[in-house]
Amino acid sequence: PTAIDQSFNTLFDFANGSITDKLAAVEDGANLRQAMTEALSTSFAAAATGARVDTTTMLGASACARLSLTAPCAAVTYDVVGVKNEVLVPSSQGYAESINGRWLVAKVTVCGLFELFYQASAKTGTPPGC
DSSP states (O other), rough: HHHHHHHHHHHHOSSSSSSSHHHHBTTTGGGHHHHHHHHHHHHHHHHHEEEEEEEEEEHHHHHHHHHOOSSSSSEEEEEEEEGHHHHHHEEEEEEEETTEEEEOOOHHHHHHHHHHHHTTTOOSSTTTTT
């Protein structure tokens, strides 16, 4: 798997409760600890065992800038998977960025997911750190 695949898989392997590993795979992860902790406590999180990246499209510097992402960046289509690679959330759209030579899941991708967790939990506002 590519470095992008590994970052997405680490983030979505909620069966592994290590928050430190997940935050290390995400842009600005240190500021997302509280939101990650809350997300991992949801029933959906317990079912997710990783992600399968379907497509990765490298974007040019101007496209990265328009998306407020660090170049190089990539658009990523992925499925969140559960036990036996069962697809839980198909064809999700997200982004990855290369920061200091490491491919990380873009913060905008993670915060979008945290907002879905918030809605599912009937919370309002913005998840901490987003």
